Amino acid sequence: MSQQRSSYAVGTGLFIVFGFAALAYLATQTTSIANVHQGASYTVEAHFANIGQLKDRAPVKIAGVRVGQVQSITLEPGREVADVKLSIDKAYDKIPLDSVATIYTSGLLGDQYIGIQYGNSKKTVADGGTLVLTKPAQQLEEMLGKFFGAGGVADNLGGTYTVWARFTNVGSLSVGAPVKMAGVAIGSVQSIQADPVKLDAKVTLAIDKRYNQIPDDSSAAVFTSGLIGTQFVAIQPGGSPDALKNGDEMILTQSAMQLEDLIGKFLVNGSSSDSKAAGNGKSSDTTPGKH
Amino acid sequence: MNQRMPQDNNVVIQSLTQIGNCGLFLLTLLAAIPRSLRYIRETIRQLWFVGAMSLTIIMVCGLFVGMVLMLQLYHVLSIFGGTSASGMVVALSVYRELGPVVTALLFAGRAGTSITAEIGLMRATDQIDAMELMAVDPIAYVATPRFLAGLIAMPLLTCVFCAMAILGGHLVGVTWLGIDNGTFWSNMTAEVDLHTDIVNGVLFKSLAFGAVVSLIAVFQGFATPPTSEGVARATTRTVVASSIAILALDFVLTAFLM
Numbered sequence: 001m002s003q004q005r006s007s008y009a010v011g012t013g014l015f016i017v018f019g020f021a022a023l024a025y026l027a028t029q030t031t032s033i034a035n036v037h038q039g040a041s042y043t044v045e046a047h048f049a050n051i052g053q054l055k056d057r058a059p060v061k062i063a064g065v066r067v068g069q070v071q072s073i074t075l076e077p078g079r080e081v082a083d084v085k086l087s088i089d090k091a092y093d094k095i096p097l098d099s100v101a102t103i104y105t106s107g108l109l110g111d112q113y114i115g116i117q118y119g120n121s122k123k124t125v126a127d128g129g130t131l132v133l134t135k136p137a138q139q140l141e142e143m144l145g146k147f148f149g150a151g152g153v154a155d156n157l158g159g160t161y162t163v164w165a166r167f168t169n170v171g172s173l174s175v176g177a178p179v180k181m182a183g184v185a186i187g188s189v190q191s192i193q194a195d196p197v198k199l200d201a202k203v204t205l206a207i208d209k210r211y212n213q214i215p216d217d218s219s220a221a222v223f224t225s226g227l228i229g230t231q232f233v234a235i236q237p238g239g240s241p242d243a244l245k246n247g248d249e250m251i252l253t254q255s256a257m258q259l260e261d262l263i264g265k266f267l268v269n270g271s272s273s274d275s276k277a278a279g280n281g282k283s284s285d286t287t288p289g290k291h
Numbered sequence: 292m293n294q295r296m297p298q299d300n301n302v303v304i305q306s307l308t309q310i311g312n313c314g315l316f317l318l319t320l321l322a323a324i325p326r327s328l329r330y331i332r333e334t335i336r337q338l339w340f341v342g343a344m345s346l347t348i349i350m351v352c353g354l355f356v357g358m359v360l361m362l363q364l365y366h367v368l369s370i371f372g373g374t375s376a377s378g379m380v381v382a383l384s385v386y387r388e389l390g391p392v393v394t395a396l397l398f399a400g401r402a403g404t405s406i407t408a409e410i411g412l413m414r415a416t417d418q419i420d421a422m423e424l425m426a427v428d429p430i431a432y433v434a435t436p437r438f439l440a441g442l443i444a445m446p447l448l449t450c451v452f453c454a455m456a457i458l459g460g461h462l463v464g465v466t467w468l469g470i471d472n473g474t475f476w477s478n479m480t481a482e483v484d485l486h487t488d489i490v491n492g493v494l495f496k497s498l499a500f501g502a503v504v505s506l507i508a509v510f511q512g513f514a515t516p517p518t519s520e521g522v523a524r525a526t527t528r529t530v531v532a533s534s535i536a537i538l539a540l541d542f543v544l545t546a547f548l549m
Contacts, residue, residue, distance in 0.1 A: 011339050011343050012336075012338045012343055014343065015339070015343035015444075018346070019444075020450075022454040023447070023493075026386075027489050030382055030479050031489060055478070055480075057473040057474075058477055059471055059473050110375060
């Protein structure tokens with residue numbers, strides 16, 4: 001009898017250990033960063049001005065062939081430079097020292113990966129070496145920054161005051177959508193009603209009381225976060241000395257843009273901002289939000 | 292308490308009586324936990340029956356759920372060129388919904404029925420009454436250990452199920468359909484959150500389901516009319532009531548946790 005009991009106990013113990021092992025597997029392997037065990041590899045560093053959406057373990061490709069993966073991404077202390085460590089298969093150890101590492105996107109909405117184009121140098125990159133020549137990620141958001149705002153969700157708000165604005169077209173703006181200024185959520189959309197007389201949309205915005213210094217000639221625009229993201233109201237501050245008060249109307253508004261319009265504008269303006277973003281990751285940040 | 296069969300034929304009254312009895316039974320169960328600590332061996336034995344013995348079915352089902360999920364998602368996501376996200380979608384859907392729910396349904400079918408049938412037969416063969424005569428508390432000796440075993444076993448089984456589903460998804464996605472291995476994992480690790488998905492999704496839900504399924508199984512066992520037909524009916528009722536309770540509770544929990 002006691003032997004039978006102990007066999008139960010052993011089996012149950014095994015079951016519990018197995019269950020916790022599965023939990024540990026879920027918690028470590030599928031949530032945090034864990035290195036996938038792979039063959040012998042060597043590490044190469046590359047510094048990027050902007051890594052975009054690059055993630056750990058994203059593929060590293062040469063001529064489109066996967067040769068390794070991103071090992072770690074850290075911010076270099078004190079500098080606005082991302083330090084990306086690439087783990088490359090030992091079989092591909094003949095990479096010229098002057099090769100260029102570029103962050104590419106697979107498709108329009110795909111994942112980002114690092115592509116390496118060979119240079120002409122006779123010297124090759126050694127283990128722990130650095131690829132000096134890099135091109136940062138082409139930030140679609142940055143390129144379209146003139147038309148789009150940043151993503152994010154409004155915080156839980158304390159006291160709010162309401163202002164309202166008229167739009168000829170609110171697009172797919174919905175109640176509860178964030179209101180943002182400089183990309184930071186400062187409130188939310190309280191109501192959207194069609195005006196039966198003026199035949200436009202009357203949108204009521206609830207804005208956090210902390211932000212009560214917004215000039216009353218600021219403009220409100222309906223923007224989209226990302227290419228297929230949700231819509232939000234962006235407030236661009238004006239220059240008036242008087243601040244918006246509870247119940248005020250925001251006169252200057254800009255309606256939601258249709259995607260077709262945006263792409264049309266992007267194609268026209270795209271080439272200049274494209275080269276700017278490639279040349280210097282910071283330059284397009286300073287471009288004012290004009291259309 | 293369990294002898295009292297509802298006299299009224301009204302379905303609403305009957306089910307309300309059942310729910311009320313079930314709630315009272317839960318209190319009795321919980322009150323018996325200190326007394327059942329004496330029978331810790333029995334709890335371990337039940338954990339072996341409901342947990343360890345369910346591992347095979349849980350693992351096989353988890354593997355196939357992950358595989359079929361990946362197969363379906365791959366074809367849908369390839370329309371949008373988003374196949375690289377399929378590993379992440381498999382992980383999120385398994386953690387948040389499929390893992391806890393399917394494990395609980397399997398657990399109700401595999402362990403819940405056997406608990407009900409066992410206790411029902413104990414009643415039918417007067418073993419419960421014999422225990423009472425021997426001054427052994429049947430709640431503390433029979434009911435609570437099974438309830439606790441179900442409560443402990445469900446989260447562990449769900450973890451195993453989820454792990455197998457991820458492996459199944461990996462098997463189909465990476466080795467068969469050719470999704471990049473690093474992309475598969477990096478998308479998953481980037482999107483899966485330890486708190487909302489693993490703790491709230493997997494652990495909390497499965498704990499709640501484990502409590503509900505084992506409560507219903509033990510309760511139905513004790514409420515079994517002491518006939519062979521009664522045992523058959525009680526077993527069926529366990530599966531039906533557990534399934535409904537799991538899916539309804541899943542909706543409520545999701546609404547609260549999201």
